[in-house]
Amino acid sequence: MPDRFQQALTGSRYCSLLFLTLTLSLVCRAQTTAAPSEHSGASSDALSFLNQVFELYARASSYHIESVEEMHVNGDFSRLWTRSMTISIAAHGNQYRFETRGDHGSGVQISDGNTEWIYYAPFRQYTQQPTRSAGPSRIQSQTATGLYSLMRAQRTVKDLSSVQKLVRSARYVPDEKVELSGKQITCTVIKTEGEIPGSSVHITTRFTFWIDKQTKVIRKMAQHREGALHPAEPDVNYEMEQDTLFPVAELQVMSFPERTFTFEPPMTASLVKEVEDRVSAGIRRFVGSIAPAITLKTVDGKEISVQSLQGKPVLLDFWATWCAPCVESLPAIEKLYRETVNRGLVLLSIDEDEEAKTASEFWAKHKEPWPNFHGNTEMLSQFPEHGIPFFVLIDASGHVVFSDAGLDEDELRTALASLDLVSAQPSKSPSP
16 A cells, blocks of 8 residues: 555655755855866865855855755665755844745744744644744644754755765866756856765765856755665665755845745634644543543454453554554563563554454564554544554543653653653663
């Protein structure tokens, strides 16, 4: 089922690969940087010139950058393609505007120097708060995945200047013209070689920069990486190609249009304390309610009523064999099980596979020491709409005291500790 495959891919690999790739947003305004000598080819000259370009970004105190990025990642067992657009604007007086658009939706973060707004289009929600003296707020929402790309937009200039650390050697190649917004920009082209410093595995990194011959800023950038790009899979090789165009590129901007740093919420948007989707809101509201009276059944017909377990704390773990994060969480869940089994906690897993036999065979193969039951549509409908893994902790009185999608081991442990089932900190040597 393609949609579930994609969910598993994005859950287990997508974020890690993006973490290893630099989304580098850059800008363009007339600057005083030494021009390269008519491409003598000397690598030292090319590297020196490129370092001067990086310094322009490191020193930039105001800027306007718009970028369009495409990334392709090919691995031994998967492929990924993404496209995103970013606007990064910063001015003096703590004024800024960051916008992103991509496969997780669009987000905006704006400050007029006094008030900051963060708007997330997929949820039609926005927040409003005083602008911090330290600059843009860090994105706190745990459910609006697309908002995290705003953090990358905030780091536009810093990320580009840090590329300097990845470049070991550089050389000139023939000039080229880059078409941007219908204009032909003549560019100095520099190719580089380098590698990721401090990495435990060898990752080759190559950049090509197209530098505007008039303004001496980067108008196009291509990056190639290959090697074990996923830290959890040191034996799996990936190749990544990332191309970024900069239709707007301005550094040390003296003034901006009047409405650059103003925000007018759409008529359909609502002001909230924290951007949150309806699914996560439902999961949180579930806490404090009486747990549904459900009966679970194993593939061989054995039944158990959750209501019959009243008097004991119960942890429900919703999962599926096709969900990579679910499978990856099993060792952590087993550790918690061994810590709590002698303290009275009843752990029940509920699979959401289409066929009960699929999960039961997986369970038998992995020899997990607690029981698994198959979740049918009628039973699952009694719980909030949720992603998986999904955990529900029920106290001895039958009330839900914890409800969360995704495994946050610290939060789950805190909830278990509130019922005196585990210590606040992980046990160093759980019972075998």
